[in-house]
Amino acid sequence: MTPNRGHLTLLAVCTTVLVCIALYYGRVILAPVAFGIFVVAVAWPVQATLQTRLPRLVALLITVVAVAVVLTGLATMIGWGFGRAARWLIADTARFQAMYQEATVWLEGHGFAVTGVFSDMLSPSWMVGAIQTVASRLQSVASFSVVALVFLILGLLEVEDTAKKLVAIGAERLVRAGAATAAKLQTYMLVRTVMSVITGLLVAGFAFAIGLPLYAEWGVIAFALNYIPFIGPFVATLAPTLFALAHFQSWETMLVVFAALNLIQFVVGSYLEPRVAGSRLSLSPFVVLLAVFLWSFLWGIAGAFMGVPIVIAILTVCEQYPASRWVATLLAGEPDETAEEA
Template sequence: MTSRGALTMLGLCTAVLVFCGLYFARSILAPVAFSLFVVAIVWPLQRALETRVPRLLALVVTLAVTLLVVTVLGYLIVWAFGTVGRWLIENALRLQALYMQWTDWLEEHGILVTSLLVENFNAGWLIRAVQEIGGRLHGLLTFVVIAFVFTALGLLEIDIAGKNIESLRNKEAARTILQASTQIADKFQRYMLVRSAMSVLTGLVVWAFALLAGLELATAWGVIAFVLNYIPFIGPLVATVFPTLFALVQFGSWQLAAIVFLGLNVIQFLIGSYLEPRIAGAALSVSPFLVLFAVFFWAFLWGLPGAFIGVPIVIAALTLCEQLESTRWIATLLSGRERL
């Protein structure tokens, strides 16, 4: 084997080991990555508070505000899906009639839905589903607690870390690290500001569209679109499919459901693919392919938190690549900006 082939094999083995490490250590690495992202966003608030109140009080207020925002978002999504669930229970007869209608149509075409349901959806499946949901909720709660602890520690030590970097003997390396950290924090803050504004706009437009279309629970669909828009691609997809299925149950017509599906997709496309990139500007410009890959790749490694944090990880990685001449070409290649 040539030296070049050996280096290639070594690189592949290293990549596999890194991916395995990221996957098996996800219970720690995912909360740490999320907490670093949160620290970068809320640090300006703590810094502003420290000019008016003692440092410890500023930390407590910053953490309280952060926890309040997370709690409100969690409450909104639980309320919205709970509202939809209650509507489905109250309209069980309508749902049953639609089920019988589609079952008869499928069985006329040779698809025995009833036997398939009996074979695959039984009491054991229901118990496993409940256990799976319970396990995921427990895992999500554990993730939030660990991330909150790391966020508190990060806010406590951010000043110390900055001074330690400044004291490095290699002043050029210290300057590069501090400059990259500052740029990453600025981009994270801009990313969340733009994402929040677009999420609010998406929620309002979806709410208005649901009202115009005669879709019940318009407020719930607007809230779902608002909260899930924070998760690129996956969130908007869920916020589009669920109202479409609901429209199928409410109207009993696949044509009207298709109109709802088309309208929601137009909204998501105009806001997410046209308006948001222009507001975000060139600083956050990332290849759409890379964004899609990052969302699904990190979702595969770390689950739902990975889907949320995937794009910020890409932004941080590209910003680091921009700092060094030897890796600047990577940032240029993977950015969404057209170079002249």
């Protein structure tokens, strides 16, 4: 038994590594395909409702146009917020350099040699280069969107037919898993969107109250980054904190801004969201963090956004099969007392 179990463990590890390698090198195709399937799961209720009143292709057209309008609107709003903040960053490079020099003098006076560590990062050429790099990466969004759109259209057309085929071959449990996954992803996106809106409004309101410029932009950035657990809120807190330091030139004000933004993120993310989402979407914080970092490494920004939904889908499928139900139980955030059947 022991040698066989060891061989199975080794095989599982090797398979996992090979799958990760395939996901990494196939990210140009696999990431938009996964995003398209994710959007199909979220948008299917709209398509299904429209199909009861309109011809199938007309319902499909309306659903696809609605999804495109929503995504384009979000992308435009996010681009506006980040673009305005980036322009301010370039315009105030000199102020950052002066602050860096003051901090360097103070640190070196206390025995810390930091000259040159961050000087290149605070130069205009570095900042312009960084923005150009981001812009070049954003150009890949076009090809990503085209592939995702194709799979969105095909997916919406095939949902019902695929379900019927699976039932015909006796895979009803897989159909139930798919339906449960779609329901959870719809709940996840609804809750995440509501919490992101609340976070953005609170951040914008706080920034306006203390007289921080670009308060609307910081609210939009907080709204957008809140879709990425852990990493997003951290960046959405750090960026306006540094902005406040440069604008007010006061360490005390910076600490107040940092504490207030962290309080907003904590109350919304750790208190409100779990109570709104309930136990159905409960995941271990370690699993969430691992998912975000792993899928960020594999697929970049798209992976950071889809990491948690992918884990939700995997665990939902595991729940449907007795042999793998222990995986879902182990990785859940809280034991589900009502699910101790079976």
